[in-house]
Amino acid sequence: xxxxxxxxxxxxxxxxxxxxxxxxxxxxxxxxxxxxxxxxxxxxxxxxxxxxxxxxxxxxxxxxxxxxxxxxxxxxxxxxxxxxxxxxxxxxxxxxxxxxxxxxxxxxxxxxxxxxxxxxxxxxxxxxxxxxxxxxxxxxxxxxxxxxxxxxxxxxxxxxxxxxxxxxxxxxxxxxxxxxxxxxxxxxxxxxxxxxxxxxxxxxxxxxxxxxxxxxxxxxxxxxxxxxxxxxxxxxxxxxxxxxxxxxxxxxxxxxxxxxxxxxxxxxxxxxxxxxxxxxxxxxxxxxxxxxxxxxxxxxxxxxxxxxxxxxxxxxxxxxxxxxxxxxxxxxxxxxxxxxxxxxxxxxxxxxxxxxxxxxxxxxxxxxxxxxxxxxxxxxxxxxxxxxxxxxxxxxxxxxxxxxxxxxxxxxxxxxxxxxxxxxxxxxxxxxxxxxxxxxxxxxxxxxxxxxxxxxxxxxxxxxxxxxxxxxxxxxxxxxxxxxxxxxxxxxxx
Amino acid sequence: xxxxxxxxxxxxxxxxxxxxxxxxxxxxxxxxxxxxxxxxxxxxxxxxxxxxxxxxxxxxxxxxxxxxxxxxxxxxxxxxxxxxxxxxxxxxxxxxxxxxxxx
Ligand SMILES: [Zn+2]
Numbered sequence: 237x238x239x240x241x242x243x244x245x246x247x248x249x250x251x252x253x254x255x256x257x258x259x260x261x262x263x264x265x266x267x268x269x270x271x272x273x274x275x276x277x278x279x280x281x282x283x284x285x286x287x288x289x290x291x292x293x294x295x296x297x298x299x300x301x302x303x304x305x306x307x308x309x310x311x312x313x314x315x316x317x318x319x320x321x322x323x324x325x326x327x328x329x330x331x332x333x334x335x336x337x338x339x340x341x342x343x344x345x346x347x348x349x350x351x352x353x354x355x356x357x358x359x360x361x362x363x364x365x366x367x368x369x370x371x372x373x374x375x376x377x378x379x380x381x382x383x384x385x386x387x388x389x390x391x392x393x394x395x396x397x398x399x400x401x402x403x404x405x406x407x408x409x410x411x412x413x414x415x416x417x418x419x420x421x422x423x424x425x426x427x428x429x430x431x432x433x434x435x436x437x438x439x440x441x442x443x444x445x446x447x448x449x450x451x452x453x454x455x456x457x458x459x460x461x462x463x464x465x466x467x468x469x470x471x472x473x474x475x476x477x478x479x480x481x482x483x484x485x486x487x488x489x490x491x492x493x494x495x496x497x498x499x500x501x502x503x504x505x506x507x508x509x510x511x512x513x514x515x516x517x518x519x520x521x522x523x524x525x526x527x528x529x530x531x532x533x534x535x536x537x538x539x540x541x542x543x544x545x546x547x548x549x550x551x552x553x554x555x556x557x558x559x560x561x562x563x564x565x566x567x568x569x570x571x572x573x574x575x576x577x578x579x580x581x582x583x584x585x586x587x588x589x590x591x592x593x594x595x596x597x598x599x600x601x602x603x604x605x606x607x608x609x610x611x612x613x614x615x616x617x618x619x620x621x622x623x624x625x626x627x628x629x630x631x632x633x634x635x636x637x638x639x640x641x642x643x644x645x646x647x648x649x650x651x652x653x654x655x656x657x658x659x660x661x662x663x664x665x666x667x668x669x670x671x672x673x674x675x676x677x678x679x680x681x682x683x684x685x686x687x688x689x690x691x692x693x694x695x696x697x698x699x700x701x702x703x704x705x706x707x708x709x710x711x712x713x714x715x716x717x718x719x720x721x722x723x724x725x726x727x728x729x730x
Numbered sequence: 731x732x733x734x735x736x737x738x739x740x741x742x743x744x745x746x747x748x749x750x751x752x753x754x755x756x757x758x759x760x761x762x763x764x765x766x767x768x769x770x771x772x773x774x775x776x777x778x779x780x781x782x783x784x785x786x787x788x789x790x791x792x793x794x795x796x797x798x799x800x801x802x803x804x805x806x807x808x809x810x811x812x813x814x815x816x817x818x819x820x821x822x823x824x825x826x827x828x829x830x831x832x833x
Contacts, residue, residue: 240746258747259795260795260796260797261795262794262799266796266797266798267797267799267800268797268799274803274816275817276806276807276818277816278799279800279802279803279804279806280800280802280804281800284806292791292792292793293790293791293792293793294792294793294795295792295793295794295795296794296795297795297830315783317783317784320743324744324745324746324822325823326823327816339783340784373823374817375822375823376814376817376819377788378818379821379822380820380821380822381817381819381820381821381822381823382814382815382817382818382819382820383817383818384816384817384818417817427798513740513744515744518784519782522786522791523784523786523787523788523790523791524783524784525790526789526790546823619748652775672767707785
């Protein structure tokens with residue numbers, strides 16, 4: 237379902253992205269952030285909002301938040317503080333969420349990402365601020381809602397973009413590359429299946445021709461999307477709705493909508509009886525925080541290479557093409573494996589080829605991740621060297637690889653165990669060929685009568701006799717030599 | 731400065747407080763008085779004072795990122811009106827209602 241969008245229309249999309257920071261403990265208490273523990277086992281008076289309890293800020297959460305900000309080219313504010321955002325809902329026991337409004341952690345950045353192999357786009361980042369997550373609600377039977385506060389208080393970075401995205405697919409590309417960035421710099425593991433990245437999107441459509449409404453359609457807020465696919469599909473649907481509205485001269489109303497994954501449509505949230513009023517005020521339980529410029533500088537210097545920087549470096553340093561470099565940085569451990577293999581003597585092109593075909597094929601088939609593989613980069617290189625030196629054929633390597641992956645054994649040992657060995661010994665091959673020629677005198681006389689095609693048949697016999705282990709090129713060469721000799725011998729007889 | 735009945739109604743809704751007519755009237759009077767009292771602050775000339783975000787001027791107060799288990803699951807669940815398999819049980823929330831309030 238793709239909306240046909242008239243040229244004079246411009247789609248504007250802005251995002252608010254919540255990312256769970258990679259800390260061991262919650263933002264304001266020492267409870268674990270572990271996912272999947274039994275309900276309400278990681279709770280304490282602070283995250284349950286027991287009166288009299290006091291929050292104490294997790295230094296690591298601030299540090300990871302700063303890393304987020306720096307990775308997005310933001311300025312880290314020299315001083316930040318927290319506000320209370322008041323609302324009553326069962327997922328938040330204390331009746332307010334601690335967030336940042338006036339003086340957030342970082343502001344004014346940008347992020348450049350690839351929309352296609354040759355096209356990049358830059359999105360401005362308005363701000364990055366810290367806040368705590370809410371608990372999880374499960375909708376049980378018999379009109380009950382079940383509450384688990386394990387997630388309540390988990391540190392989040394909220395990343396707010398300017399409305400610089402212009403299509404559903406572009407928004408998806410942005411989010412995918414943002415995920416890779418946050419993983420690479422270690423700010424978050426961004427485990428999508430654990431809801432570590434959730435996204436609100438604001439979308440509207442402008443008519444840039446002179447007779448269109450000046451500001452286009454009113455903004456729709458799509459809340460709480462937790463998959464890239466969900467974001468893309470919800471936006472496609474919503475953009476179509478806005479375009480159709482503009483075409484009939486309607487500008488819609490400002491509203492919040494939800495994406496119904498099963499029905500594949502967005503649905504209006506119930507009409508609000510009153511507008512949001514979070515009655516923000518400075519959090520009295522937390523003093524302001526000074527972010528020492530020396531600390532910020534040090535984090536900036538220590539920060540890992542971003543995927544974009546690495547992609548460029550891989551191309552320059554190893555001569556791989558842009559597509560290959562893009563695949564290698566899409567998961568950070570793939571790039572690490574590649575670089576380690578090359579540094580232990582692998583040819584960059586060969587290693588990259590293997591990683592992208594056989595290795596990834598195996599991982600996909602087995603549904604495991606690269607780090608779960610017991611094969612080391614050095615072992616992969618050793619296997620490629622067996623091919624290069626002619627000890628095994630490329631075909632044998634493909635047979636050898638899955639066994640290596642399963643067992644983690646060294647390739648030369650495993651090749652021996654599996655009887656995979658190319659016969660490259662000339663004398664041995666000549667012996668086999670002599671035998672084949674003796675067993676097939678008819679084929680030989682056909683050849684002598686000028687039927688060149690029987691060479692193929694004889695080659696097949698040689699390969700069969702060696703159980704496919706003859707080096708094909710060498711076998712072919714020796715076979716032709718033997719046949720030529722036979723021809724000359726016959727000539728002499730005549 | 732006065733806090734009218736409309737304001738009281740709105741604030742009580744936001745605070746999820748149910749007030750009867752008598753209470754609303756009293757609240758309106760009390761809140762008006764409180765705000766008038768505080769309004770005296772506005773008479774002070776602050777043109778040469780830089781904004782203050784927090785009354786307490788302390789150095790950064792941190793916690794290191796180390797887990798400590800409060801081990802109070804059974805204790806807190808015991809305080810709840812209703813629980814089920816370790817969950818707190820609350821009246822059903824309407825789909826979509828959450829997102830109106832939470833973002
Ligand atoms: Zn806690």
